[in-house]
Amino acid sequence: MTLVLLDDTNTQVVRRVPHGEARREATLRDLIADHPGILPVHDIDPSYGRLVTVTTELAIPSVGFVDVLLIDEHGRLVVVECKLWRNPQARREVVGQILDYARELSRYAYEDLQRQVSIATKRQGNVLHALATEAGGSLDEASFVDRVTRDLAAGRFLLLVVGDGIAEGTRRIGEYLRDQPGLAFEFGLVEIAEYRHVDASGHEQVIVQPRVLAQTTTIERWVIRSEVPGTVIEPVAAMLPSVTDHAVPAMRASSNGKERWRLFADRLIAETRFDDPGQPPARSGGTGWFKVPLPRGLYVNVYRSSGEGGLGAQVRFGGSDGHAAWDELLAERDAVDAEFVAAGLPVPVWIAGDVPTLSITTPSPEPWDDAVEVEQRRWMSRAANQLVNSLRPRLQALGRELAA
Numbered sequence: 001m002t003l004v005l006l007d008d009t010n011t012q013v014v015r016r017v018p019h020g021e022a023r024r025e026a027t028l029r030d031l032i033a034d035h036p037g038i039l040p041v042h043d044i045d046p047s048y049g050r051l052v053t054v055t056t057e058l059a060i061p062s063v064g065f066v067d068v069l070l071i072d073e074h075g076r077l078v079v080v081e082c083k084l085w086r087n088p089q090a091r092r093e094v095v096g097q098i099l100d101y102a103r104e105l106s107r108y109a110y111e112d113l114q115r116q117v118s119i120a121t122k123r124q125g126n127v128l129h130a131l132a133t134e135a136g137g138s139l140d141e142a143s144f145v146d147r148v149t150r151d152l153a154a155g156r157f158l159l160l161v162v163g164d165g166i167a168e169g170t171r172r173i174g175e176y177l178r179d180q181p182g183l184a185f186e187f188g189l190v191e192i193a194e195y196r197h198v199d200a201s202g203h204e205q206v207i208v209q210p211r212v213l214a215q216t217t218t219i220e221r222w223v224i225r226s227e228v229p230g231t232v233i234e235p236v237a238a239m240l241p242s243v244t245d246h247a248v249p250a251m252r253a254s255s256n257g258k259e260r261w262r263l264f265a266d267r268l269i270a271e272t273r274f275d276d277p278g279q280p281p282a283r284s285g286g287t288g289w290f291k292v293p294l295p296r297g298l299y300v301n302v303y304r305s306s307g308e309g310g311l312g313a314q315v316r317f318g319g320s321d322g323h324a325a326w327d328e329l330l331a332e333r334d335a336v337d338a339e340f341v342a343a344g345l346p347v348p349v350w351i352a353g354d355v356p357t358l359s360i361t362t363p364s365p366e367p368w369d370d371a372v373e374v375e376q377r378r379w380m381s382r383a384a385n386q387l388v389n390s391l392r393p394r395l396q397a398l399g400r401e402l403a404a
Contacts, residue, residue, distance in 0.1 A: 025084055028082045028084070028163070029056055029080075029082045031192075032068050033056045034053075036051040036053050036070050037051060038192075038208065038210050039051065039078075039080070039162070039190060039210060040210050040211060041160075041188075043212045044158065044186060044188045044212060045186055048072045048158070049073040049074050050072060050073050050136055051078065051135070052131050052132070053069075054069040054070060054120075054127070054128065054131060055069055055120040056068050056069075057120065060101055060105070062104070064097065064100070064101070066080070066081070067082045068080035071131060071132055072132070072135065072137075073133075073135040073137035074132070074137060074139065075139060075148045076151065076158070077105075077148070077157045077158070078157070078159075079098060079101055079157050079158070079160070081160070082163065083162075083163045084163050084164050098161060099159070101159075102155055102159055102185050103318075106152060106155035107297050109149070109152070110145050110148055113148070126141060126145075128144075129145070132144060153283055154283065154284065154285055155185055156184040156185065156286075158186045158188070159186070160188050160189075160190050161188075161190070162190045162192060163190075163191065163192070164194060184285055188212055191210070191211055191213050192209070192210045193209045193210075193211070194208055194209075195207040195209070261288060262284075264373060264377070265290055266284075267377065268381065269283070269284065271377055271381060272381040272385070273381070273385070275388075275389055276389065276392055279392060282302075282384060285301065288303050289302060289304075290302055292384050292387070292388060294388070294391055294392055295392060295395040295396050296321050296322070296325055296398070297319070297321065297322075298322060298391075298395065299316075300313055300314070300384050300387045300388065300391075301314050301316070302383060304376060306366060306368075309363060309364060309365035309366060310363045310365075311361065311364050311376060311379055312359060312362075313380065314357055314359035315387060316355050316357050317357070325395055326356040328394070329358070329391070329394060330350070332394065336390050339390045340360065340390070343386045343389075345360060345382060345383060345386055346361065347360075348360050349361075358387075360383055360387075364379075
């Protein structure tokens with residue numbers, strides 16, 4: 001790839017610096033921090049406002065350090081991880097790494113994020129709000145905090161992997177992203193190509209050219225259902241993030257579809273009642289699903305799928321705490337199954353694996369008229385309530401045992 005520099009007297013062909021010979025990751029990180037406007041964020045999501053750097057090397061305890069954290073004037077967060085071609089992590093581990101940051105941030109309250117930002121910036125007060133205001137934001141402090149809090153709870157971030165060249169195929173990166181039902185993030189691969197040339201005075205000039213290589217669109221989520229004699233993989237919901245080549249227009253849900261789901265979800269969340277008086281309310285996730293918090297950082301994810309024509313609810317037991325909880329629950333599997341049967345719901349499917357999952361589903365083929373949606377809301381509310389009834393007290397008891 002080359003650039004051509006034209007002026008009245010001279011034409012110069014400038015060749016790109018080969019992969020692996022460009023600037024160091026720390027230099028790339030500092031370039032982005034000093035000039036966040038070079039990132040083509042608006043090519044991925046035009047709704048973002050002006051970006052400002054919050055900090056570099058933001059500590060996320062137990063996970064690592066975010067290379068660059070940005071925020072726009074409206075309080076929307078952008079997480080940037082920098083990797084160069086010569087670093088093998090640019091191909092695989094970096095995607096899992098940035099997802100780990102997003103998962104951990106989704107467990108943060110606003111105060112948790114503010115604490116880590118204050119540590120990193122050595123500034124007191126509401127640093128995030130101050131930075132957004134400096135960038136031109138007009139939200140008052142209370143509204144700003146509410147906005148960021150909602151985004152944290154939903155895992156609603158823009159995640160960017162930025163490098164001098166990323167070779168991982170978009171299909172394979174999609175495999176990393178599709179298994180994230182509890183997060184509403186957007187994801188982009190951004191390449192910053194570097195060119196160098198010597199001008200007429202003998203000085204070397206460096207030119208950088210950012211461009212989006214790939215970005216999120218909608219893909220199918222899959223559930224693995226065990227059957228004798230083997231395992232069957234079934235599509236469940238066309239609603240979670242994947243990656244598409246940037247040359248192909250992203251296939252996003254229509255505004256009508258999003259609006260219809262918003263109205264459906266708002267009513268569903270308002271109608272959902274939990275038997276457990278201490279249960280926090282349900283929260284909207286993304287188009288097609290909502291989530292209900294459980295102890296130990298777990299969630300009930302409740303969804304409906306137009307592609308499969310069905311409804312479902314699941315709890316994923318990720319991380320060491322999740323695995324420990326899963327092992328304890330397996331000892332009470334028969335009792336849990338009996339509770340669902342007594343409630344008139346399907347027997348849960350217990351799926352072991354790297355991220356054990358407990359799920360129930362029911363068919364609900366289209367068309368979805370008003371009467372069908374009434375039944376859908378009733379079933380989804382019952383499913384969420386029963387998962388809370390069966391799991392919340394057991395998870396709380398496990399937490400007390402571990403703390404003893």
